[in-house]
Amino acid sequence: MTKRYTLRCWLALAGLAMLPALGGAAETPSADQALKELQKGNARFARGKMLQLRRDQARLEETAKGQHPFVTVLTCSDSRLPPEIVFDQGLGDVFTVRVAGNVADVDEIGTIEYGVGHLHAPLCVVLGHTGCGAVTAVAKGAEVHGNIPALVDNIAPAVENARRQNPGADEEQLIAAAIEANVFQSIADIFTHSEEVRDLVTAGKLRVLGAVYDIKTGRVRWLGVHPGQAALLTSISASPAHGGAGAAATQAETGHGAAKTEEAKHEEPAATPEEAEAKHEEPAAEHEAPVKKAPAKKKAEPSHGSGH
Ligand SMILES: [Zn+2]
Numbered sequence: 001m002t003k004r005y006t007l008r009c010w011l012a013l014a015g016l017a018m019l020p021a022l023g024g025a026a027e028t029p030s031a032d033q034a035l036k037e038l039q040k041g042n043a044r045f046a047r048g049k050m051l052q053l054r055r056d057q058a059r060l061e062e063t064a065k066g067q068h069p070f071v072t073v074l075t076c077s078d079s080r081l082p083p084e085i086v087f088d089q090g091l092g093d094v095f096t097v098r099v100a101g102n103v104a105d106v107d108e109i110g111t112i113e114y115g116v117g118h119l120h121a122p123l124c125v126v127l128g129h130t131g132c133g134a135v136t137a138v139a140k141g142a143e144v145h146g147n148i149p150a151l152v153d154n155i156a157p158a159v160e161n162a163r164r165q166n167p168g169a170d171e172e173q174l175i176a177a178a179i180e181a182n183v184f185q186s187i188a189d190i191f192t193h194s195e196e197v198r199d200l201v202t203a204g205k206l207r208v209l210g211a212v213y214d215i216k217t218g219r220v221r222w223l224g225v226h227p228g229q230a231a232l233l234t235s236i237s238a239s240p241a242h243g244g245a246g247a248a249a250t251q252a253e254t255g256h257g258a259a260k261t262e263e264a265k266h267e268e269p270a271a272t273p274e275e276a277e278a279k280h281e282e283p284a285a286e287h288e289a290p291v292k293k294a295p296a297k298k299k300a301e302p303s304h305g306s307g308h
Contacts, residue, residue, distance in 0.1 A: 031207035034123035041088035054090025063092035072115030101134030103154035158182035191232035
């Protein structure tokens with residue numbers, strides 16, 4: 001081993017030691033810090049330079065005492081985007097909700113509430129992805145069976161919205177637009193049906209961001225906050241279990257795309273440079289909040305007692 005190589009090794013180790021472990025018990029990171037950690041981790045992953053920190057025996061022992069994830073992620077079950085890998089995070093860092101099409105129905109919203117309310121993760125990310133089979137199935141009007149219709153019902157309004165907003169789009173363009181619209185649909189559903197999430201965001205204790213993962217490049221494109229967030233935060237609370245979205249939420253969801261976006265931008269001055277950059281690259285103005293009825297559980301009744 002040459003001297004220069006040895007020096008490089010030491011510098012690398014020193015660098016590792018200085019990397020913050022945001023999921024530690026001692027500190028509660030801000031949403032900005034959490035976002036930066038995800039952005040840095042995804043950049044490492046996309047470059048093939050993963051550090052794979054906090055996946056060792058010491059972290060196993062540390063997290064056995066309790067979990068302090070710094071982010072709650074709602075994403076698709078698709079096998080190509082496990083959040084811990086694509087964000088290069090470790091054990092106990094990411095509180096994850098995974099469901100086909102990253103929909104936000106009653107169980108998903110309840111789980112998110114646990115992550116942001118009970119575990120106090122300061123950031124919630126709804127992560128869609130390119131090539132999403134669930135969104136594609138709805139966009140193509142594919143016939144689905146079993147319990148899947150009740151699942152894709154959550155996606156249908158986003159596809160309808162994307163179709164309305166992109167009248168001349170071919171199928172590929174429509175699917176791409178629907179994937180983004182579906183991210184914002186899930187965020188709208190979370191706000192509409194979770195008073196806890198609305199309260200945390202209003203109090204500045206939580207930020208909810210949308211993003212899309214590219215399965216070809218491994219990169220996450222940040223979409224920013226929901227363009228209608230300001231209106232959604234004033235929604236009347238409605239439990240997804242009982243249906244009935246609040247009037248204010250419905251108004252927000254059916255309202256005015258561009259104007260709302262400006263409003264949301266003005267009210268979100270604390271965006272990080274990366275976020276601002278992401279917004280600049282991909283103005284959220286194009287994402288009008290989709291119209292959607294209240295999510296209501298449509299699961300088949302079990303024929304016997306609880307299996308849990
Ligand atoms: Zn998917």
